[in-house]
Amino acid sequence: MSGTATQPLYIGSEIYRGSTYGPSHPLAIPRVTICTDLCRAMGWLDDTQFRTAPLARREDVERFHDPAYVTALFRAEASQRVSEADRARFQIGAEGNPVYAEIYRRPMTSAGGVMLACRTVLAGGIVHCPGGGTHHGRPARASGFCYLNDPVLGLLTWLEAGLDNIVYLDIDAHHGDGVQDAFHNDPRVLTISVHEDGRWPFTGRVSDRAGGAARNLPVPEGFNDTEMRCLMQEAVLPLVEARRPQAIFLQCGADSLLEDPLARLGLSNNAYWEVVEAVMPLTPRLVVTGGGGYNPYTVGRCWAGVWATLNGIVIPDHTTAAAEAVLRGLVYNRAAGRNPPEHWFTTMRDSPREGPVRDEVRRVAAMALREEVFG
Numbered sequence: 001m002s003g004t005a006t007q008p009l010y011i012g013s014e015i016y017r018g019s020t021y022g023p024s025h026p027l028a029i030p031r032v033t034i035c036t037d038l039c040r041a042m043g044w045l046d047d048t049q050f051r052t053a054p055l056a057r058r059e060d061v062e063r064f065h066d067p068a069y070v071t072a073l074f075r076a077e078a079s080q081r082v083s084e085a086d087r088a089r090f091q092i093g094a095e096g097n098p099v100y101a102e103i104y105r106r107p108m109t110s111a112g113g114v115m116l117a118c119r120t121v122l123a124g125g126i127v128h129c130p131g132g133g134t135h136h137g138r139p140a141r142a143s144g145f146c147y148l149n150d151p152v153l154g155l156l157t158w159l160e161a162g163l164d165n166i167v168y169l170d171i172d173a174h175h176g177d178g179v180q181d182a183f184h185n186d187p188r189v190l191t192i193s194v195h196e197d198g199r200w201p202f203t204g205r206v207s208d209r210a211g212g213a214a215r216n217l218p219v220p221e222g223f224n225d226t227e228m229r230c231l232m233q234e235a236v237l238p239l240v241e242a243r244r245p246q247a248i249f250l251q252c253g254a255d256s257l258l259e260d261p262l263a264r265l266g267l268s269n270n271a272y273w274e275v276v277e278a279v280m281p282l283t284p285r286l287v288v289t290g291g292g293g294y295n296p297y298t299v300g301r302c303w304a305g306v307w308a309t310l311n312g313i314v315i316p317d318h319t320t321a322a323a324e325a326v327l328r329g330l331v332y333n334r335a336a337g338r339n340p341p342e343h344w345f346t347t348m349r350d351s352p353r354e355g356p357v358r359d360e361v362r363r364v365a366a367m368a369l370r371e372e373v374f375g
């Protein structure tokens with residue numbers, strides 16, 4: 001591959017290697033580095049398409065985040081502790097948002113990577129930034145393992161460059177609440193979130209339109225590949241096509257996969273790759289990020305396959321020997337990690353998880369297209 005401007009770029013960083021939220025936290029696991037290592041081991045990524053995410057500048061982050069909160073994150077990393085006042089005010093060291101070794105630099109790197117991604121595609125193009133996607137971050141507090149909200153910062157980069165017709169599509173198992181709230185009532189950004197019904201943060205009902213700027217598609221437990229295809233064809237793609245967006249930001253949290261320990265949806269990685277393939281022709285500017293995802297084997301294979309899809313690479317059923325070695329080198333302390341099935345090592349592509357399309361899925365799709373929603 002030669003590094004021409006029309007080729008997709010991959011933005012990663014070594015800061016994620018060995019970084020952990022602590023041994024018993026769902027983010028004890030490697031994710032971005034597994035994706036990067038798998039892409040290289042499959043022969044899909046060389047240095048011409050790779051960029052290292054820069055640390056964000058404080059002034060860029062403070063377009064959305066409270067400077068006192070950013071300072072508190074810096075202080076927490078420097079001291080590796082948090083005062084009671086900061087814990088109470090900013091939710092640092094509370095509610096699943098621990099103080100950890102890179103608590104300032106890692107979110108600042110994710111934010112820097114996503115903002116670079118959004119700047120890079122201004123002239124047109126595609127960027128994959130698997131370290132991004134922290135969609136729960138709030139202006140002045142941590143939430144849901146997210147400290148900064150890098151999608152919001154990326155979308156602001158586009159808006160400030162003059163784009164005024166943007167779609168944010170979020171297929172993480174959890175509602176993209178932080179992004180939706182940031183653009184509440186803003187006609188320039190349509191946020192669309194597909195997420196598990198009744199799961200934390202318990203927002204994003206189908207009737208929640210964020211003043212007209214959002215569509216929410218809550219889906220039931222066991223949500224399968226056929227149902228995702230139905231939702232895309234009957235609701236998401238018509239909504240996006242009707243807007244003809246100047247740019248699409250796709251948050252690909254991998255916790256909607258069947259094997260994820262924090263949600264109860266049932267997708268295979270084929271469904272993710274189909275979504276990516278479906279949105280690619282709908283816009284001249286596409287940024288794809290990660291998000292949630294708490295099984296390192298399935299997250300790594302899913303996000304690596306996203307990169308292959310963005311490059312038009314046909315994903316083989318089986319891993320190369322080098323990719324298999326990456327997967328076999330993983331340590332995953334949850335129950336599912338003690339006896340990982342062989343296909344987590346030897347295949348990239350899951351078996352498809354097709355199934356019946358339940359009425360509630362069709363109903364949600366139909367409601368998302370309605371002009372007005374009551375109740």
Ligand SMILES: [Zn+2]
Nearest residue numbers: 172173174292
């Ligand atoms: Zn999630």
